[in-house]
Amino acid sequence: MVLVRDFSEINLNDLPQVGGKNASLGEMITHLTAKGLQVPQGFSTCADAYRDFLKQNKLEYQIDRLLSHLTEEDVVQLKTSSEQIKKLIQEGEFSTTFKDAIQQAYNRLKLEARQTVAVRSSATAEDLPQASFAGLQETFLNIAGLDNVLAAIKRVYASLFTERAIAYRIHHGFKHQQVAMSVGVQQMVRSDLATSGVVFTLDTESGFDQVVFITASYGLGEPVVQGAVNPDEFYVHKPRLRAGKKSILSRQRGSKEIKMVYSESEDSCVQTVSVSPTEQQQFCLQDNDIILLAQYALLVEEHYGKAMDIEWAQDGIDKKIYLIQARPETVKARETRQFIEQYSLATSPPKPLAIGRSIGQKIGQGIVRCIQDPKQMASLEKNEVLLTDMTDPDWEPIMKRAAAIITNRGGRTCHAAIIARELGIPAVVGCGNATDVIASGTEATVSCTEGETGNVYPGLLKYQVEKTAIKDLPKLPIKMMINLANPEQAFTYQFLPNDGIGLARLEFIISNNIGIHPNAVLQTSTLPKTITEVIKEKTCAYKNPVDFYVEKLAEGIATIAAAFYPKPIIVRFSDFKSNEYANLLGGKYFEPKEENPMLGYRGGCRYISAEFKECFSLECEAIKRVRQYKGLDNVQIMFPFVRTVEEAKQIIELTKNNGLERDKGRLKVYMMCEIPSNALLAEEFLEYFDGYSIGSNDLTQLTLGLDRDSERVAYLFDERNESVKELLRQIIRTCKRLNKYVGICGQGPSDHLDFAAWLMDEGIDSLSLSPDSIVQTWLALGKSK
Numbered sequence: 001m002v003l004v005r006d007f008s009e010i011n012l013n014d015l016p017q018v019g020g021k022n023a024s025l026g027e028m029i030t031h032l033t034a035k036g037l038q039v040p041q042g043f044s045t046c047a048d049a050y051r052d053f054l055k056q057n058k059l060e061y062q063i064d065r066l067l068s069h070l071t072e073e074d075v076v077q078l079k080t081s082s083e084q085i086k087k088l089i090q091e092g093e094f095s096t097t098f099k100d101a102i103q104q105a106y107n108r109l110k111l112e113a114r115q116t117v118a119v120r121s122s123a124t125a126e127d128l129p130q131a132s133f134a135g136l137q138e139t140f141l142n143i144a145g146l147d148n149v150l151a152a153i154k155r156v157y158a159s160l161f162t163e164r165a166i167a168y169r170i171h172h173g174f175k176h177q178q179v180a181m182s183v184g185v186q187q188m189v190r191s192d193l194a195t196s197g198v199v200f201t202l203d204t205e206s207g208f209d210q211v212v213f214i215t216a217s218y219g220l221g222e223p224v225v226q227g228a229v230n231p232d233e234f235y236v237h238k239p240r241l242r243a244g245k246k247s248i249l250s251r252q253r254g255s256k257e258i259k260m261v262y263s264e265s266e267d268s269c270v271q272t273v274s275v276s277p278t279e280q281q282q283f284c285l286q287d288n289d290i291i292l293l294a295q296y297a298l299l300v301e302e303h304y305g306k307a308m309d310i311e312w313a314q315d316g317i318d319k320k321i322y323l324i325q326a327r328p329e330t331v332k333a334r335e336t337r338q339f340i341e342q343y344s345l346a347t348s349p350p351k352p353l354a355i356g357r358s359i360g361q362k363i364g365q366g367i368v369r370c371i372q373d374p375k376q377m378a379s380l381e382k383n384e385v386l387l388t389d390m391t392d393p394d395w396e397p398i399m400k401r402a403a404a405i406i407t408n409r410g411g412r413t414c415h416a417a418i419i420a421r422e423l424g425i426p427a428v429v430g431c432g433n434a435t436d437v438i439a440s441g442t443e444a445t446v447s448c449t450e451g452e453t454g455n456v457y458p459g460l461l462k463y464q465v466e467k468t469a470i471k472d473l474p475k476l477p478i479k480m481m482i483n484l485a486n487p488e489q490a491f492t493y494q495f496l497p498n499d500g501i502g503l504a505r506l507e508f509i510i511s512n513n514i515g516i517h518p519n520a521v522l523q524t525s526t527l528p529k530t531i532t533e534v535i536k537e538k539t540c541a542y543k544n545p546v547d548f549y550v551e552k553l554a555e556g557i558a559t560i561a562a563a564f565y566p567k568p569i570i571v572r573f574s575d576f577k578s579n580e581y582a583n584l585l586g587g588k589y590f591e592p593k594e595e596n597p598m599l600g601y602r603g604g605c606r607y608i609s610a611e612f613k614e615c616f617s618l619e620c621e622a623i624k625r626v627r628q629y630k631g632l633d634n635v636q637i638m639f640p641f642v643r644t645v646e647e648a649k650q651i652i653e654l655t656k657n658n659g660l661e662r663d664k665g666r667l668k669v670y671m672m673c674e675i676p677s678n679a680l681l682a683e684e685f686l687e688y689f690d691g692y693s694i695g696s697n698d699l700t701q702l703t704l705g706l707d708r709d710s711e712r713v714a715y716l717f718d719e720r721n722e723s724v725k726e727l728l729r730q731i732i733r734t735c736k737r738l739n740k741y742v743g744i745c746g747q748g749p750s751d752h753l754d755f756a757a758w759l760m761d762e763g764i765d766s767l768s769l770s771p772d773s774i775v776q777t778w779l780a781l782g783k784s785k
Contacts, residue, residue: 003049004101006108007042007184018044019122019182024326028300035299038322042117042186043105047124049098050157050181057092063161067176072167075378075397085161090154099150102185106146109187116144116262116269118324119152121159122182137165137181141220142188142262142269153183167397189324192261192270193316195284196221197231199293200329201301201308204412204421205360205452207332208491208563209307211249212236212294215411216285218275219259221311221324227390227407227414228272230254230430232283236294237562237630245631246291249562250487250555253541254411256280281540289314292321300326307332331421339469340496342772343449346462353438354406356431358454359417361492363447363463364404364426370440374398385444389435391416399423404446406434406456428454451488468775473497474782479766480774483745487513487556490563493771497778500567501560502693502768503638503745506574506619509556511584514549518615520586521545531586538585546618553622554630561632568634570670570693570745570768573619575640577602598707603641608650620658627665638670638693643677645684652688662690670741674698679727682734691741692731693768696748700724719748720755732762741765753777757784 002017010018010026018026022044029039054060066081111117121137138159140152159165160181169176189196197216202209217224217231224231233252240247256275263271285293293312300323301308311325343363369380370387377398380386386402388395390409399405399419405427407416412429420427426448428434438444438456445461448454481502482493487509510518516535524532524545539548561569577597582588590611594600601609607616626632637660642648648671652662655669662669671678671685674695678685686692696719701708703724706717718724728744735742743766749756750773759767760781769777 001048001052002046003052003098004105005044005046006105007039007044007186010044016124017046017048017182018184019047019124019180020327021120021122021325022182022184023122025184025186025324027303028323028326032299032303037296037299038320040187040189040322040324041109042184043108044122044185045098045102045153045183047180047182049101053092053094053098053157056095057088059088059092062088064177067166070166070170072170072397072400075163078163078166078397082161082163082166086158089158089161092154094150094154102150102153103146106149106185109185111187114144116142116188117149118184118186118188119143119149119156120184120186120325121156122184123160124180124182137162139222140269141222141260142192144269149185153185156183157181164396171400186324189313189322190316191221191313192219192259194314194319195219196311196313197224199297199308199310199312201297201310202329202332203235203491204329204332204417205358206491206495208494210238210565211491211562212238212241212297213412214285214290214293214297215254217254217256217259218279218284219261220270221313222270223258223260223272224411225311225415226392227410227416227429229256229258229411230409231256231411232285233411234285234290235559235562236290237558237565237632238294238298239565240562240631241291241294241298243631245629246287247558247562247630247632248287248290249558249630251283251541251551253281253283256284281537283541289321296321296323304328331418339467340775342466342468343447344464344466344772345445345447345449346464349445349447349455349457349461350459352455352457353444354428354431354434354456356406356428356434356454356456357410357412357417358448358450358452359405359412359420359427359429360424360448362424362426363445363449364402365445365460365463366403366443368406368438368440368442368444370435370438371398372435385446387435387438387440390414391419395419399425405429406431406438406444406446408432408434426454428456431456451486453488466772470497470775473775473778476760476778476781478760478764478781479743480778481743481745481766481768482771482774483750483768484560484771485509487559489771490560494563496771496774498564498567498774499766500564500634501569502743502766504557504560504569504571506553506557506572507576507580509553510574510576511580513552513556515585516545516549517581517584517587517590518549518618519590519611520584521549522614522618523590527586527589534585550618550621550625553619554625557622557635558626558630558632561626561630561635564634565632566634568636568668570636570638570668571623572638572640572672573607573616575602596707598701604639604643604647604651607639608647608654613654616654617658620655620660624659627667633666636668636670638672639689640672640695641674641698642671642685643675645681645688648685648688668741672698672745673731674746675702676727679731682731683738686735686738686740689740691743691765692735694728694731694742694744694746696724696728696744696746699727699746700748703727719746720752720758725758728759729762732759732764735765736763743768749777753780757781760784 015023215231223229235249237247307329410429479499485508542548582591673692745768
């Protein structure tokens, strides 16, 4: 009987004996270290050693008796049986043969003075594609000395019978007797002196598989996995990475308030300490390390042939990055996209009680039950909303009862997030103060439908679920594109049938991801100290405020471009009105007060003005970063609200001076056609552009002389008015005659199926629609052909 094997001697074929975790470590050491991967050495106990331990200590019958007739709902009996079985295992004795085998394997590691090991569980049913077993069994870090290793192995054996592990096996139909325990003993990486985290080879929320998602925080990795810390987050685009581009799509700074480090205490081998404010305000990973991690993740994914969930750690002494676990991603990779299920609130919601990171894209609601300790789990009724500080694997028996989950702490790869995704339950994590501001026993609605931000609203709000099949859509003579403003929704919406993005608005990125007026970052020294302090804190992780503005804008654009790559995305330069720009931080010091901002200082005239010209250059710089540095050359550009041909000429020249030249690098330059002058002088305008995208909202407003913000004349606003349609007809015919692109990105065809059909009959090249209407419109146009 083989009791212990070195990692270098095992691979995935040995999974029945060493479990998924250890088999995967052996697989990576055997096949991927030669390609540059760093994996710490170690050894594995075998499943036969575990079974032999049970047999020698006569535990098999006693365990079977305590587990028989248990149900996952009987939380009281689960707890009692679990405690009794763990006590039996802790009191058992290892055989001399087993202890000798452990000593020999431990000596082969040739550990240096003060070097320690991690003792990790690897159940033989763990990390299978159909179940994650995320954190069900124990891991013990910074273990020194043979006696302590043996004691930790016994504690890992006992962790096979925690309440959560028993309940999980019952829920997934695994027979207790068929699951055995292997234990991995692995050299510790000194990430207590550096950083660690988790890498997924897909987006964990949408399942979009063309990105690598990285989380990182200071110290040992357990707080990230457990959700005790809000980590930094990074996305890297796979296709551009394979093409040699360092395509970091986005960076999201986490609070990183605590870290786990080694401890000299006799009571514990690790301890949690606070992170300094300076470190919290910086990203904990450099760009080169982000790219290296993404490259490692690609190697692992390509070797395994499936989406992977990888734990990593950076050594603070040798500065190398090591992979310490790799397992199949078990939730999003199993999803099929035969239909689109879209949740949405039926009415405008009230102010949220709490805001955090959204997990999933669903809505859940019910009575909120605040529980601070899993020992109180019996107080949570089925379909109530679980509210707590954070969860760990001890919470799993009750999480499946919840209609939704809310936590104070945790990022998108924390324990609560992983389990919520697997169960299909909406969760809002990392709210910060949810347990303080949401009263237990009240009713709440948990909404994860508004992108990356999750909201907890008071009361039971009405919502709807639309389920639409997307297969077998009819062929159309036009392209069907999407209007998109929020980069956080891009990975989800790319699953919709589409031919690209016909309108990507910069306003959402500026207001939500940046929140600062562009002149405020260019002229910070001219602002009051109270504002400069806010700008300093907000931009401290970047070279300077200007770099923050440009990079956050580039990240938003790049996220949309990567989601739909290589399909074209048409990015419209900012079209805020003066009153909207004034609402940004510092904006009131740079914006005029206008009686009718809708018809005032906006679009082309703003870009070429002395007061805004330098601000416009920031937008151009962001586009250049996306196209050149990040390699996303599917980005095209578009100008809004250009009133005169002379204005068109000037903005084209200004854009060229800022490094964006039409047809250079396959760059297409379009113009919004939204003013009657654009229709009447289409031939003259189109000398400077590759085509028109019709903005039917403004065109209707200016053709009919309506203020589209006015309730009093709202009943007159209709894009199907004959005067508007006559202008549209002229626009389409002129573009066709000049062999120029013509599409529409206004709201009209999204709202009116007959209008969409009329545009198709007129020969328009593309419709760009709101995401919630594209499938319905597509099907309707197929019937009208």
